[in-house]
Amino acid sequence: MRQSQLFTKARREAPADEVSKNAQLLVRAGYVHKEMAGVYSYLPLGLRVLTKIENIIRNAMDAIGGQEIRMATLHPSENWKATGGWDAVDVLFKLQSRTEKEYALGQSEEEIVTPITAEFVQSYKELPVAIYQIGQKYRDELRAKSGIMRGREFGMKDMYSFHETQEDFERFYEIVKQAYLTAYTEAGLTAKVTEASGGAFSEKLSYEFMVLTDAGEDDIVYCEHCTHCANIEVAKEKEGDVCSKCSKGNLKAARASEVGNVFDLGQKYPKAFSFTFKDKEGKDQHPIVGCYGFGTTRLMGVIVEKLSDEKGLVWPEAVAPFAYHLVSLGHDGDEVSKAADALYSDLVKAGVEVLYDDRDLRAGEKFAESDLLGVPKRIVVGKEAVTTGEFEVVDRATGVMVKQSRETLLG
Numbered sequence: 001m002r003q004s005q006l007f008t009k010a011r012r013e014a015p016a017d018e019v020s021k022n023a024q025l026l027v028r029a030g031y032v033h034k035e036m037a038g039v040y041s042y043l044p045l046g047l048r049v050l051t052k053i054e055n056i057i058r059n060a061m062d063a064i065g066g067q068e069i070r071m072a073t074l075h076p077s078e079n080w081k082a083t084g085g086w087d088a089v090d091v092l093f094k095l096q097s098r099t100e101k102e103y104a105l106g107q108s109e110e111e112i113v114t115p116i117t118a119e120f121v122q123s124y125k126e127l128p129v130a131i132y133q134i135g136q137k138y139r140d141e142l143r144a145k146s147g148i149m150r151g152r153e154f155g156m157k158d159m160y161s162f163h164e165t166q167e168d169f170e171r172f173y174e175i176v177k178q179a180y181l182t183a184y185t186e187a188g189l190t191a192k193v194t195e196a197s198g199g200a201f202s203e204k205l206s207y208e209f210m211v212l213t214d215a216g217e218d219d220i221v222y223c224e225h226c227t228h229c230a231n232i233e234v235a236k237e238k239e240g241d242v243c244s245k246c247s248k249g250n251l252k253a254a255r256a257s258e259v260g261n262v263f264d265l266g267q268k269y270p271k272a273f274s275f276t277f278k279d280k281e282g283k284d285q286h287p288i289v290g291c292y293g294f295g296t297t298r299l300m301g302v303i304v305e306k307l308s309d310e311k312g313l314v315w316p317e318a319v320a321p322f323a324y325h326l327v328s329l330g331h332d333g334d335e336v337s338k339a340a341d342a343l344y345s346d347l348v349k350a351g352v353e354v355l356y357d358d359r360d361l362r363a364g365e366k367f368a369e370s371d372l373l374g375v376p377k378r379i380v381v382g383k384e385a386v387t388t389g390e391f392e393v394v395d396r397a398t399g400v401m402v403k404q405s406r407e408t409l410l411g
C-alpha cells in the first residue's frame with residue numbers, strides 16, 4: 001500500500017486524553033480512533049493487526065475441530081432471564097426498545113449458543129461439538145483507562161464445547177489449553193496459566209492465561225523453576241512462599257494481564273434451556289459445557305505494552321500490519337523514486353506485504369514516522385541504493401542494519 005494514499009496520518013503528539021501507553025501509541029500512529037472511554041474504532045493499520053491476531057486464534061480453533069459461526073450480539077432478554085444472568089451479571093448492557101421490549105448486548109454468548117446447539121444435537125452420537133465465533137463483546141465496565149486492554153466494546157474469540165461426559169470434557173479442556181499457549185507464542189508473547197475460581201459462571205476451576213506486564217490489572221505469583229502460577233485474588237499462596245508444585249523456588253509477584261480464560265461450566269446452561277441428548281442407554285442427559293474466551297483486542301494492547309519502545313510501536317512479524325516499510329528518499333520522480341517505485345511493484349508482485357512511503361517529505365520525518373508505525377523491517381531507498389543496487393534493511397526491534405540485494409528481498 002502506498003502511504004500517500006493511506007487516509008490516516010500519524011500525529012506528532014500523544015493524545016492528551018489517554019493515560020495508557022497502548023492507546024497513546026495506537027492513536028498517535030493512526031491505528032485506532034477513540035470514540036469514547038473504552039470504545040475504539042480500528043483503522044486500516046490497526047485492523048490489519050487485529051485480523052492477524054484473529055487468524056492466529058481462528059486457525060488454532062479450526063485445527064482442534066472448532067466450527068466458526070457468527071452469533072447475534074443483540075440478545076433477547078428472555079434468554080438472559082432464563083439463566084438468571086439478567087439480574088446477576090453486573091456488566092450486562094440492557095436496552096429498552098420503544099416497543100417496551102428489552103434486549104441485552106452480548107457480553108458472552110452462553111445464552112445464545114446453548115439454544116442453538118440444543119436445536120441440532122439430540123444424541124450422544126452428535127457429541128462432542130465445539131462452536132466458536134470471533135467478534136464484538138459489550139460490557140458495562142466501571143473503569144476504562146487501559147486503552148484497548150479494557151474496553152466497553154471489545155474483541156473476543158469465544159468458543160463453547162458440549163460433551164457427553166465429564167471425562168470427555170477434561171480431555172478437550174487440555175487440548176484447548178495447549179492450543180491457547182501455542183497461539184500466544186505465535187503472536188509473539190509468552191503466557192502463563194493460572195488456576196482460578198470460575199467466578200460468576202461456576203464453582204468449578206477455571207484457567208487464566210496471563211502475560212506479565214505492569215500495564216495489566218491482575219496480581220499473580222509465579223515460580224521461575226516450573227510453570228506454576230496463581231492469581232493472588234484467589235490463591236492461598238503469596239510472594240516468597242515455596243512453590244507448591246515443584247518446591248524448588250520461592251514464588252515471585254508480578255503484575256499481569258489476562259489474555260484468555262477457559263471454564264468448566266458443568267450443566268448449568270443446558271439445564272436452564274432444557275437441553276438434553278439421548279445417551280447410549282437411551283436416557284436423557286444434559287451435556288457438560290466448556291467455555292473458552294480469548295481477548296483479541298486486549299492481546300493487541302498487551303503486545304504494544306510489552307514490545308514498544310521510546311520511538312514507538314514494535315510489531316512481531318506474525319501480527320505486523322506489513323512485513324516491510326519501504327521508505328523512499330527520492331523527490332519528484334527522480335532516479336531514487338523510480339528505483340523505489342520499481343522495487344515496490346516487484347515486492348507487491350512477489351506477494352510481500354509492504355507499506356510504501358512514497359511521500360515527498362524530509363528523511364528524518366519519514367524515519368521517525370516509520371519507527372512510530374513499528375513495521376518489523378524498513379527498506380531504505382536512497383542514492384546509494386541506486387548506484388550499488390544494495391538496499392539498507394533495518395530491523396525495527398534491534399536497529400540492526402544489513403544490506404540486501406533486490407533478489408534477496410524478493411526471496
Ligand code: ATP
Pocket residue numbers: 108139141148149150151152154155156217258259260261293294295296297298299
Ligand atoms: P477481567 O477480569 O479482565 O475483567 P474477565 O475475567 O471478566 O476479564 P472473561 O469473561 O474471562 O473476562 O473474558 C475472556 C477474555 O476476554 C479475557 O480473558 C480478556 O482477555 C478479554 N476481556 C474481558 N473483558 C475485557 C474488556 N473489558 N476489554 C478487553 N478485553 C476483555
Ligand code: MG
Pocket residue numbers: 208258260261
Ligand atoms: Mg476472566
